[in-house]
Each structure stands twice: as C-alpha cells, then as structure tokens.
Amino acid sequence: MADRTILILLGPPGAGKGTQARVLADRFGLVQLSTGDLLRAAVAAGTEAGRAAKAVMEAGGLVSDEIVLAILKDRMAEPDTARGIILDGFPRTAGQAAALDVLLAQKGEAVTAAISLEVDDAAMIGRISGRFTCAGCGEGYHDEFKRPASPGVCDKCGGTHFNRRADDNAETVAQRLKAYHAQTAPLIAHYEGLGVLEPVDAMQDIDKVAAAMGAIVARVAA
Ligand code: AMP
Numbered sequence: 410m411a412d413r414t415i416l417i418l419l420g421p422p423g424a425g426k427g428t429q430a431r432v433l434a435d436r437f438g439l440v441q442l443s444t445g446d447l448l449r450a451a452v453a454a455g456t457e458a459g460r461a462a463k464a465v466m467e468a469g470g471l472v473s474d475e476i477v478l479a480i481l482k483d484r485m486a487e488p489d490t491a492r493g494i495i496l497d498g499f500p501r502t503a504g505q506a507a508a509l510d511v512l513l514a515q516k517g518e519a520v521t522a523a524i525s526l527e528v529d530d531a532a533m534i535g536r537i538s539g540r541f542t543c544a545g546c547g548e549g550y551h552d553e554f555k556r557p558a559s560p561g562v563c564d565k566c567g568g569t570h571f572n573r574r575a576d577d578n579a580e581t582v583a584q585r586l587k588a589y590h591a592q593t594a595p596l597i598a599h600y601e602g603l604g605v606l607e608p609v610d611a612m613q614d615i616d617k618v619a620a621a622m623g624a625i626v627a628r629v630a631a
Contacts, residue, residue: 413518414439414493414630417500419597420526421589422582423533423540424611425618428549429526430497432619437626440490443497447480448472449574466576469584471592474504482512493521493630501593506600522629523600524622526611530586537577544570555615 416439418426430441448466451459458480462472481499484490500506513519539552545568550557557564563571576585600606607625611618 413491414521414626415513415518416493416495416626417520417523417600418495418497418526419523419593419600420528420611421530421533421593422585423536424526424528425536425615426497426526428615429611429619429622430495431547431549433495433622433626436623437493437630439493439495441495441497442481442484442490442499444477444481444499444501445497447484448477451480467581469576469581469588471501471588474502474508477501477505478508485512500596501588503592503595503599506596520600520603520605522605522607522625523596523603524625525597525600525606525608526618527608528611532612533586534579534582537582538579540577541571541573543568544572 414437416433418430420426427441427443427445430443433439434441448459448462452463452466453459458476461476465472477499481496485494496509500509509520536551536554539554540549541551542549543563543566545563546566548563548565549555550571561569563569576582597606607629609618609621609625613621
C-alpha cells in the first residue's frame with residue numbers, strides 16, 4: 410500500500426472536517442476515516458471500547474490514545490482504503506501523531522498532507538449547535554447554513570430521519586474546544602516540521618473551502 414494518499418484534517422470541532430472529508434472522499438475515491446464516527450459506532454454497539462469511551466465523549470474529553478489507535482489501526486488495514494484515506498478527527502494528541510508516523514513508516518508510508526482548517530473559535534459554537542445529519546446516508550445539514558431543499562427530506566438519499574449528536578450542546582462544545590487547543594492545536598507545528606502542512610481559510614463558504622482543499626489534494630495526491 411506504499412502509494413496510498415494519507416490526508417489529515419486538522420481543525421477545531423465545527424471547522425467542517427466531516428463535511429469536507431466527505432466531499433474529498435467522493436471526488437478523489439478516498440475513504441473518510443472519522444475516529445468520532447468509529448467511536449460512536451462502538452458506543453452504539455456496546456463493545457468494550459465503546460463502554461470505556463462513552464462517558465469521556467459525553468463530557469467532551471479525549472478518549473485514551475490506546476482505544477483510539479486500536480480502533481483506527483484495524484480500519485486502516487481494510488482493503489477499501491487501498492487508494493487512500495482522509496483522517497478526520499485523528500490524530501488529536503502528540504502521542505497519536507507519533508504513533509501514526511510509526512505505523513505508516515512500518516509500511517513505507519507517510520502523511521501526504523495535513524490540511525489545517527483555520528477558523529474563528531467564536532463562530533464554532535453557532536456552527537455546531539445547529540447541525541444535524543441524515544440518519545440514512547450521513548449527509549450533514551445545518552439549521553441556518555445548509556437546510557435540506559425540501560424540509561425534512563435528505564437532498565442526497567431522500568431519507569426522512571435525522572440525527573443530532575448528543576455532544577453538540579454548548580457545555581460539551583466548550584470542553585471540546587478546550588481539548589482542541591490544549592492537545593490538538595500543537596500538532597500543526599508537528600506537520601509543519603514534516604513539511605506537509607497545508608493551511609486553508611475555513612471561514613469561507615463550504616464550496617469555496619471545498620475548492621481550496623480539492624486543489625491541494627489534486628496537487629499532492631498519488
Ligand atoms: P468528533 O466526531 O471528531 O467531534 O469526536 C467526538 C468525540 O469523540 C470527541 O469529543 C472525543 O471524545 C472522541 N474522539 C474522537 N476522535 C478522537 C481521537 N482521535 N482521540 C481522542 N478522542 C477522540
């Protein structure tokens with residue numbers, strides 16, 4: 410798998426990592442790997458990892474590196490990731506970044522690009538508190554910025570059931586932003602040091618951000 414494209418999306422909660430990862434995955438044939446989604450699936454399935462992660466996630470803290478790495482490692486080895494992956498919400502700590510570098514190096518791989526979504530923190534609470542996703546296909550929406558064209562019906566799959574995340578409340582969001590600044594923001598310097606950092610102004614419209622990110626991926630992807 411030495412020619413895989415390995416993209417990392419960095420940015421605080423609400424920056425648009427999930428939305429943009431989906432767009433890039435569709436356009437470039439890559440697989441979006443969201444550790445948040447993998448953990449939520451583990452919580453819903455009631456696995457040992459899920460039971461350990463549940464309370465931490467509800468409080469807006471970070472799940473242990475050990476659990477996150479175990480979940481991610483398995484998923485990264487699956488055959489559908491052969492063209493490449495977009496890591497959304499991982500790594501989030503220096504330990505995770507170091508573990509990823511080692512894991513990739515063992516397979517002759519390295520991070521292709523770390524795209525840093527630059528946003529104003531103050532706007533993130535509003536972006537997060539209005540968001541919801543289609544229960545059928547996962548398409549993301551927002552009460553203010555992106556409503557379904559026909560109310561209550563998913564534009565993409567026609568589904569009529571939507572989910573709001575339990576941790577998208579003001580109190581938990583404040584904790585998640587704190588965790589981001591304390592533990593994840595320092596990774597920007599790590600990827601700058603590796604020469605793979607690609608900053609993007611993520612306060613622009615979703616389509617403009619997608620275009621800027623697409624141009625980066627078109628330039629760097631294998
Ligand atoms: P997200 O969907 O990326 O916003 O993640 C939701 C929650 O899952 C976070 O607030 C953390 O509790 C947990 N989580 C997701 N990814 C990680 C990670 N890489 N390391 C630690 N905790 C994580």
